[in-house]
Amino acid sequence: MTSIGLSRYLSYDAKAIIYKEYGEPSEKIIVHDYKVESIKNDNEVLLELIAHPINPSDINQIQGVYPSKPELSVNLFNDESEVLKEASAICGNEGVFKVVEIGKNVKGFAQNDWVIPLFPNFGTWRTHVKLDMKGEAKLFNLNKENEKTKRFAEGNGGLSVNQAATISVNPCTALQMITKFLKLEEGDWVIQNGANSSVGKFVIQVCKNLKINSINLVRDKSSEENPQYLDELKSELKDLGADVVVSLSEAKEDRKLIKKLVKDVKENNTGKVKLGLNCVGGESCIPLIKTLDENGYLVTYGGMSKKPVILSTSSLIFKNLTSKGFWITRNNFQDPEEKQQTLDQIVHFYQNKQLVDAKSTHNIWKKGIAPSEVLALYQKALSNSSKNIVVYE
Numbered sequence: 001m002t003s004i005g006l007s008r009y010l011s012y013d014a015k016a017i018i019y020k021e022y023g024e025p026s027e028k029i030i031v032h033d034y035k036v037e038s039i040k041n042d043n044e045v046l047l048e049l050i051a052h053p054i055n056p057s058d059i060n061q062i063q064g065v066y067p068s069k070p071e072l073s074v075n076l077f078n079d080e081s082e083v084l085k086e087a088s089a090i091c092g093n094e095g096v097f098k099v100v101e102i103g104k105n106v107k108g109f110a111q112n113d114w115v116i117p118l119f120p121n122f123g124t125w126r127t128h129v130k131l132d133m134k135g136e137a138k139l140f141n142l143n144k145e146n147e148k149t150k151r152f153a154e155g156n157g158g159l160s161v162n163q164a165a166t167i168s169v170n171p172c173t174a175l176q177m178i179t180k181f182l183k184l185e186e187g188d189w190v191i192q193n194g195a196n197s198s199v200g201k202f203v204i205q206v207c208k209n210l211k212i213n214s215i216n217l218v219r220d221k222s223s224e225e226n227p228q229y230l231d232e233l234k235s236e237l238k239d240l241g242a243d244v245v246v247s248l249s250e251a252k253e254d255r256k257l258i259k260k261l262v263k264d265v266k267e268n269n270t271g272k273v274k275l276g277l278n279c280v281g282g283e284s285c286i287p288l289i290k291t292l293d294e295n296g297y298l299v300t301y302g303g304m305s306k307k308p309v310i311l312s313t314s315s316l317i318f319k320n321l322t323s324k325g326f327w328i329t330r331n332n333f334q335d336p337e338e339k340q341q342t343l344d345q346i347v348h349f350y351q352n353k354q355l356v357d358a359k360s361t362h363n364i365w366k367k368g369i370a371p372s373e374v375l376a377l378y379q380k381a382l383s384n385s386s387k388n389i390v391v392y393e
């Protein structure tokens, strides 16, 4: 950070990861160097990046294949002094920032509070953002105090960097899918495939917190090198709160296995299997629709196998199943209020240690490093198949 003129008036050395044409992210991203000046009016805030994840949707946006993407523009930074030569977009949708400067008309936020964007296409892969806060809500304060959540002196709402950077998509997806489509009673059951995915693990924990039971389908990737794969995965998911964990091959071999295990877990359980969550498609839908009770819902939110959803004729006619899709981005556009309520609930779960976040590889972006080093850091993170977050420190 460099100061110019009066001590109150600062100019920040900022960088943003941008692209000017669609294609393979590691080839298309550019590090753009620019200045962000201190806020000029009482409605503005100035934010500094803490961390952002690299999500599949961010990659798909740069590739130009995601349905929601920012328009390429020469005016990216809400600042007349920074007009680009070529229309571009800033990468990234999810991430956490710290309030560095705040105008006196901005209510509900304080310096150092950790905040996340409330709308997609925000451009989170940048070190600084200046925002005019007039009009619709643009930021969610992770450090606010209300009937569910507490304030923390550190500004972080009690959340870790990893939790804060990744709060907006996967945990919210899990909670909204469980609560949105139908009213589940305590003791009811949810069945899901891809249960070891990041969303799947949040589904298990949210179910446990709401006293809903979960049946979890996974792939058995045991091998000669790793014969314990399935046993270890089952223990991991059970530790998170899963009631039943079954591999797809076990379910295929014994069609009555899931019902048997459900009965074993809860002797006098009268709860119904009302909700099926599908992020895989293809054959892995079959145990879901076979286990769902009459009038159940099959909700599809991902297609990891790239195969179509299988829905039998009999399940539609005789069980009256309903098949729906879920996309959190659409939901946030349609119901911004619900987004804030969902975030309050997830912050509450984290503050009460009722939720464990998904592990990520942290890529440290040291302040002041050269653009070529920043580019190398992103290229490395993009080539890494594990979950990645970039931490600015």
Ligand SMILES: NC(=O)c1ccc[n+]([C@@H]2O[C@H](COP(=O)([O-])OP(=O)(O)OC[C@H]3O[C@@H](n4cnc5c(N)ncnc54)[C@H](OP(=O)(O)O)[C@@H]3O)[C@@H](O)[C@H]2O)c1
Pocket: 056, 169, 170, 173, 194, 195, 196, 197, 198, 199, 200, 218, 219, 221, 279, 280, 300, 301, 302, 303, 304, 305, 306, 326, 327, 328, 329
């Ligand atoms: N609709 C929405 O609003 C929304 C929101 C968030 C995420 N999503 C979607 O939800 C899905 C999961 O996201 P995530 O971040 O939780 O994923 P993740 O943590 O990367 O996990 C991926 C999951 O997919 C499984 N999988 C991968 N390839 C597969 C294949 N060919 N056949 C069967 N299973 C396969 C993996 O199983 P193995 O471990 O056995 O490989 C794992 O369970 C993605 O499709 C994502 O785009 C949708």
